[in-house]
Amino acid sequence: MQRILISILALSIVGGALAQQIRIMGYGGQDPAILVRLLDEVIGAELAAEGITLSYEPLEGDFNAALFNALSAGTAGDIFYIPVETAPGIIATGKVLPLDGLIDTSPFIDSLVEAYTVDGSVYGIAKDFNTLAVFYNIDLFLEAGVDVPDEHDTWETFADKLRGVDALDDDVYGACLPAGFDRFGAFAFAAGWDTFDEAGVSNLLDPAFVEAVTWYTDLVREGAAIQPSDIGQGWTGGCFATDDVGVAIEGAWMLGFLRNEAPNLQYGTTFMPIGPSGERGNFLYTVAYGINADSPHRDAALRVLEALTSPEAQQWVLEQGLAIPSRTELADNPFFLEGTPEATANAIVFEGAADGNVLGFQFGNIGTDWMTPINDALVAIMTGQASVDEALTEAQRDLTALTQRAR
Numbered sequence: 001m002q003r004i005l006i007s008i009l010a011l012s013i014v015g016g017a018l019a020q021q022i023r024i025m026g027y028g029g030q031d032p033a034i035l036v037r038l039l040d041e042v043i044g045a046e047l048a049a050e051g052i053t054l055s056y057e058p059l060e061g062d063f064n065a066a067l068f069n070a071l072s073a074g075t076a077g078d079i080f081y082i083p084v085e086t087a088p089g090i091i092a093t094g095k096v097l098p099l100d101g102l103i104d105t106s107p108f109i110d111s112l113v114e115a116y117t118v119d120g121s122v123y124g125i126a127k128d129f130n131t132l133a134v135f136y137n138i139d140l141f142l143e144a145g146v147d148v149p150d151e152h153d154t155w156e157t158f159a160d161k162l163r164g165v166d167a168l169d170d171d172v173y174g175a176c177l178p179a180g181f182d183r184f185g186a187f188a189f190a191a192g193w194d195t196f197d198e199a200g201v202s203n204l205l206d207p208a209f210v211e212a213v214t215w216y217t218d219l220v221r222e223g224a225a226i227q228p229s230d231i232g233q234g235w236t237g238g239c240f241a242t243d244d245v246g247v248a249i250e251g252a253w254m255l256g257f258l259r260n261e262a263p264n265l266q267y268g269t270t271f272m273p274i275g276p277s278g279e280r281g282n283f284l285y286t287v288a289y290g291i292n293a294d295s296p297h298r299d300a301a302l303r304v305l306e307a308l309t310s311p312e313a314q315q316w317v318l319e320q321g322l323a324i325p326s327r328t329e330l331a332d333n334p335f336f337l338e339g340t341p342e343a344t345a346n347a348i349v350f351e352g353a354a355d356g357n358v359l360g361f362q363f364g365n366i367g368t369d370w371m372t373p374i375n376d377a378l379v380a381i382m383t384g385q386a387s388v389d390e391a392l393t394e395a396q397r398d399l400t401a402l403t404q405r406a407r
Helices: 002-014 031-049 063-073 084-092 110-115 138-144 155-166 181-190 207-221 236-241 254-261 298-308 311-319 328-332 341-354 367-382 388-406
Strands: 020-026 052-058 079-083 125-130 133-137 173-176 245-250 267-270 281-291 357-360
Touching (some): 020 031, 020 298, 031 052, 031 311, 063 079, 079 084, 079 298, 084 281, 084 367, 110 341, 133 341, 155 207, 155 245, 173 236, 181 207, 181 357, 181 367, 207 388, 236 245, 236 254, 267 341, 281 341, 341 357
Parallel strands (some): 020 079, 173 245, 281 357
Antiparallel strands (some): 125 281, 133 245
């Protein structure tokens, strides 16, 4: 039904003069409705004048499994989403068109382009992205008489501020820290650690990684921070909305949640703290548009990709509060300078893509299963079931076995 809706919308603009229809495969949820609006309000008339219409096919359920199946069966769309976490595996199928010489990647944030670069070739253009930032509860810090987190914080000063808020009350904690690499990993990068070394190996016993794990888990073990589940929450945003924690490490996706669930919460946002490496660490969470190497409408698909990631399209997406744009030229956009908590948060998330050791949220051909041994280790340490050395030794063994099976 969603595919038909978008096609009808496009045809009404074209007036029936359909030359080429480009199929786009992406997520369900709000994405189909967003594409309809983007087509209707921004790029539809221009594409229609060129005889191009769009149909959107949401892949429900396990998107990655559905996309791999479609690529294997030869039924994939002309354009499809490439999530950063599974990009290496999708590109390895040979079904993604290299964009070198076909699309100008220079207007886009370097780290986003790098996340979709394999052996020197670019395979996707990020449609939008997120990074992590420090969200803090202004009232709790004021009540504790502690300076709010700021861009100059190191791990040491940041931890001291969390301890100051924790001292307020037995039911208040400095931060909500989950036992997951999807948040902890940014701190490992700030210690100078990379997901894979030059040989493609993940070394969890690297001193930098051990230092990051120790610092992160110690905050929970000493009580300055709490895991979400320990206060009946499923994620850090839920913790933050309750006024039980001073800090949450999240991306701009939390803004809509806070708007709906905690409209009276007074919060601020700042950059991730500076780690032992002298830099901040951060993740790039993103999805790119890729083009099917077997598309019978390659030129039209390239034209659609350009339109979907054009300055006009990204400006519209930004103004709607839907996502952070991937083009560098939008860094000074007036939207970021409005002075509201949401605008400030969005600006900090945008700048986070080029601030420090920023790596894509991806794990080679293994995919997100790569995180499981580390997540298990963090749980074991935070709950006192194992020491840092014991947990990481076991995690390294499990990760090595997982890597060998994936080869």
